[in-house]
Amino acid sequence: MSHKNKHLNPSLFSSRYQISNKLWTLNEQIAEKYLNKDNLTILDYGAGASPYSSLYKNNNKYIRADIDKSQNADIIIQANKIPLESESADIVLSTQVLEHVEDYNQYLKEAQRILKPDGIIILSTHGYWIYHPHPADYWRWTQAGLKKILSDAGFKVLDIYGIINTRASGIQLFQDGTSWRVPNIFKPLFFFTCQVLMKVFDNKSFYNEDAAVYAVVASKNE
Numbered sequence: 001m002s003h004k005n006k007h008l009n010p011s012l013f014s015s016r017y018q019i020s021n022k023l024w025t026l027n028e029q030i031a032e033k034y035l036n037k038d039n040l041t042i043l044d045y046g047a048g049a050s051p052y053s054s055l056y057k058n059n060n061k062y063i064r065a066d067i068d069k070s071q072n073a074d075i076i077i078q079a080n081k082i083p084l085e086s087e088s089a090d091i092v093l094s095t096q097v098l099e100h101v102e103d104y105n106q107y108l109k110e111a112q113r114i115l116k117p118d119g120i121i122i123l124s125t126h127g128y129w130i131y132h133p134h135p136a137d138y139w140r141w142t143q144a145g146l147k148k149i150l151s152d153a154g155f156k157v158l159d160i161y162g163i164i165n166t167r168a169s170g171i172q173l174f175q176d177g178t179s180w181r182v183p184n185i186f187k188p189l190f191f192f193t194c195q196v197l198m199k200v201f202d203n204k205s206f207y208n209e210d211a212a213v214y215a216v217v218a219s220k221n222e
Helices: 015-035 102-114 142-151 167-183 184-202
Strands: 039-046 062-068 089-095 115-126 153-162 212-222
Touching: 015 115, 015 184, 015 212, 039 102, 089 102, 089 142, 089 167, 089 184, 102 115, 102 167, 115 142, 142 153, 167 184
Parallel strands: 039 062, 039 089, 089 115
Antiparallel strands: 115 212, 153 212
16 A cells, blocks of 8 residues: 655645645556556656655665755766666656756656666656746746657657646645735635635546646657
């Protein structure tokens, strides 16, 4: 049984309730569909706290790569290079990283380099979302834009998902753009109201064309 990272299991009084729960559910579905054998080598590329590791790790070799050791990375990315041999990974996992990468083309090409010929990348990043530097925040995407940059880097898109539809995304942006003006004592109630409204106006689909977050599964195109 997979267990959520504590940050991905927020209450309805949290500002990230709807997005966290839908991202978890989507990652469950992707893992079930594409991790159909054991003993895979999975690279968590820009791992941070590795929030979805319990879904993907299982009986696989799970390697955390980041730019420093602060998040317990197994290997350190230096000068945009992953210290792994070419064609050494079955899966590259990249969750909410791409918007923070200055040279996203190099990032994707490095992922392509380390994937085996039949390997895949599982990548998620933002469409509609508030500015959130960590340490920088460069990009927002559309489905067409993600397809293009992945194709340019040598990938073939297998599946593309969009979660949190336009109406619910608007509520999320309103919440994030105004919550600083809400007194701390009232913030839980404010977040509760916004997140309930998001649940009402969102849909159950993972295939929204306009979305807060996009996820892509793509294969090495050789």
